[in-house]
Amino acid sequence: MGNIERIDSRQVPAAREYLTFRLGNEEYGIDILRVQEIRGYEAPTRIANAPNFIKGVVNLRGVIAPIVDLRMRFGCERVDYNGLTVTVILNVGNRVIGAVVDSVSDVLEIPAQSVKPAPEINSAVDARYIVGLGQVGERMLILLDIASLIASPELGLIETREAA
Secondary structure, three states: OHHHHHHHHHHOOOEEEEEEEEEOOEEEEEEHHHEEEEEEOOOOEOOOOOOOOEEEEEEEOOEEEEEEEHHHHOOOOOOOOOOOOEEEEEEEOOEEEEEEEOEEEEEEEEEHHHEEOOOOOOOOOOHHHEEEEEEEOOEEEEEEOHHHHHHOOOOOOOOOOOOO
């Protein structure tokens, strides 16, 4: 019996947990280890001359966090915020950053064998930030490398000196 358990653990690749959320009709997943908390959307304090996808900043228990609207960052159609709109607070590169999404769904464990490389697809997201496509039952999730997206020069939220 001990041999069977050992063999099974070697054959099953590691699974990762993803927080799933929606932007329009597309469903996305981000590594749950990057998520600090999920909050209902509150209007942030606007920063003059910030790009339109930077909604402003909020004070999270003494930590000033920029808020990024992922819908606007990905160039999706603008929609009004509603009761389902949330801000996912992320911890990326020793920075706390909020990401506004249409809604969050759940946390899913996706085995590595269920993650397929992203083909050339017509998506609102730059393929550089797609880790792969996760299949869970009938659902297809676009798995994002949220750390790379947040650290991208386009957002300018994390200094790239550390990466150099």
